[in-house]
Amino acid sequence: MSIKTLTAQMILAEHLYRPISGTVVTLGRNSVSLTGDQLDQLMQTMGVPKRPDFQYDIDADTMGRGRERITQESFFGAFSDARVISLDVSNYENAEIICDIQERLPRRWRRSADFVYDGGSLDNIFDVAATLKNLSRLIKPGGRFLASNNGGPHPTSYLKFSADWFMDFFAVNDYADCKTYICVHPNTFGVPHLKMKAKPDPKSPHEIVGYSFNPYVTHDHGDGYDCSSVESQCRYQIFVFAEKGSNSTDDRNPIQKHYRVDPKTNAFCNARARRFLESPRPVFAGIHAFDPATIPRIDSSDYPEQIKPVAVIPLRKAGGASAAA
Numbered sequence: 001m002s003i004k005t006l007t008a009q010m011i012l013a014e015h016l017y018r019p020i021s022g023t024v025v026t027l028g029r030n031s032v033s034l035t036g037d038q039l040d041q042l043m044q045t046m047g048v049p050k051r052p053d054f055q056y057d058i059d060a061d062t063m064g065r066g067r068e069r070i071t072q073e074s075f076f077g078a079f080s081d082a083r084v085i086s087l088d089v090s091n092y093e094n095a096e097i098i099c100d101i102q103e104r105l106p107r108r109w110r111r112s113a114d115f116v117y118d119g120g121s122l123d124n125i126f127d128v129a130a131t132l133k134n135l136s137r138l139i140k141p142g143g144r145f146l147a148s149n150n151g152g153p154h155p156t157s158y159l160k161f162s163a164d165w166f167m168d169f170f171a172v173n174d175y176a177d178c179k180t181y182i183c184v185h186p187n188t189f190g191v192p193h194l195k196m197k198a199k200p201d202p203k204s205p206h207e208i209v210g211y212s213f214n215p216y217v218t219h220d221h222g223d224g225y226d227c228s229s230v231e232s233q234c235r236y237q238i239f240v241f242a243e244k245g246s247n248s249t250d251d252r253n254p255i256q257k258h259y260r261v262d263p264k265t266n267a268f269c270n271a272r273a274r275r276f277l278e279s280p281r282p283v284f285a286g287i288h289a290f291d292p293a294t295i296p297r298i299d300s301s302d303y304p305e306q307i308k309p310v311a312v313i314p315l316r317k318a319g320g321a322s323a324a325a
Contacts, residue, residue, distance in 0.1 A: 001028040001062075001119040003075055005042075006183060006208055006286070006313055007148055008034060010239065011117075012048045013284055014144070015079055022114030024084045025138060027101070027121040029093040030072045031062040039070065039078055045287055048079050061093055082115065087138075102127040105134040113138045118147035120237075123157040129253070132169060136250035145242045151182060152236040163213040163228045166240040168254035171272035172265075176245035177279040182228065182307065183210045184236040184298055187315060209295055210239075210311035212283050215257075216273035217303045225257050225270050229301040236298075243281070286311025 003011070014020065034042070036056035043050055056074040059065040073084045087109075088095035099106055102125060116139055125131050139145055147166070150157045163180040170178040186204035217226045230236070260266045288311070295309035 001026070001030045001121055002033060003030050003072060003117075003119055004033045006210065006311065007119065007146075007239075008032075008039070008042060008075070009046070009286060009311070010241070010284055011146065012043060012046050012079070013282075014146070014241065016046070016048060017281055018144075020076065020080045020115050020144075021082050022140075022143075023112060024076055024080075024082045024115045024117065025097070025113040026072055026084065026086045026116075027118040027135075028088045029062045029086045029095065030117070030119045031059060031065055032070050032072055032075045033066070034070065034075070035068045036070050036074070036078075039075065042287075043079060050078055051081070054078055063093070101125075101131050101134050103130075105137050110137050111140045111143075114140055114143045116143070116145045118145075118149070120149055122147060123149040123154075123159050123161065126158060128159060133251050136173065136244070136248075139244045141244050141246045141248065143244050145244075146240070148183075148237050148239050150235070151230070151238040152184075152232050152234060154235055161238045162230070163238050163240070164215065164257070166238065166242070167213070167215055167273070167276075168256065168269065170240075170242045171269045171276070172252045172254040173249045174245060174272065175242050175248050176275075177241070177243040177281050178276045179241045179279075179281060179283065180213045181210050181239040181284060181310070182213055182230060182236055182298065183208055183239055183311075184232055184234050186234055205315055206290075206312045207315050208311075208313040209309055210284070210286060211298060211307045212310045214273075214277055214306050214308075216270065216277045217306065219303075223270050223274070225260075225266070225273055226301060226303055226306060227257055228307065229299045230307075231300050232298045241281070241284075283310055286313070288312050288314055 056070045059069050059071045076084045085096040087097040089100050122128050149161050151161050167180050213228050215225050217224050290312045292309050299307045
């Protein structure tokens with residue numbers, strides 16, 4: 001589990017939209033890919049004020065820790081006064097909440113979280129539907145959820161997700177908002193690792209390209225709901241932001257678009273998708289400028305406007321430095 005550069009940008013953008021406060025619950029202890037200096041630079045670029053006299057703690061506990069990289073508590077603490085705790089199936093990384101989130105969420109933790117972050121746990125969990133319902137139970141009305149999980153080829157994931165899987169769950173459970181993104185690694189397929197001596201020409205100037213996904217479409221027969229239809233040989237992650245409403249539920253099962261024969265279910269999901277599209281929360285945009293005309297399509301949808309490039313992380317420079325860091 002991790003907080004990488006693109007995820008950090010998304011969290012900071014969300015904080016600018018509505019400050020993160022209260023209780024933050026993370027799935028597992030997340031390794032942060034940034035040093036304190038790098039986070040300072042990123043916050044300055046994005047216009048996020050740093051808390052006065054805040055001092056970073058170096059990560060000494062997580063499996064993915066790196067030299068001078070900060071803790072997840074320091075990451076959130078740099079810009080927020082939120083209490084940060086973690087939930088895990090065991091205490092091997094000193095989680096505060098120990099439970100198997102696939103089975104049940106202890107009642108004392110229900111509706112306790114103002115912000116829930118999953119930096120790559122769901123794709124390593126067997127019963128993901130039960131887990132997502134329990135995570136929804138964890139969130140307060142008005143609380144928010146951010147997750148990043150694998151969607152395309154990845155050698156160690158149990159599962160690969162679609163943007164629709166998340167979008168449909170939050171639609172049928174009447175969430176106030178949901179935004180999903182498909183973040184592709186265009187250079188990783190068939191390209192040797194950067195540490196290898198022989199480096200072929202990169203296939204793209206970008207290490208990551210982020211696309212927004214919108215299922216709500218308008219066609220000749222009226223309003224509709226269409227799938228993401230992603231076709232990619234590259235690794236990619238699905239990012240989802242969701243905000244719980246006062247009337248949101250936690251345990252309704254969505255029906256995939258192709259099989260919604262009940263007109264009421266169709267109308268309900270279409271209305272929620274339109275709500276998500278028209279919500280005041282802006283679509284995420286990265287900090288690096290790029291020409292959308294140079295970004296290839298990754299889908300076979302009949303509606304090209306459904307999946308739009310919104311962010312890039314430039315290719316790492318020689319020596320492992322990144323303009324994104």
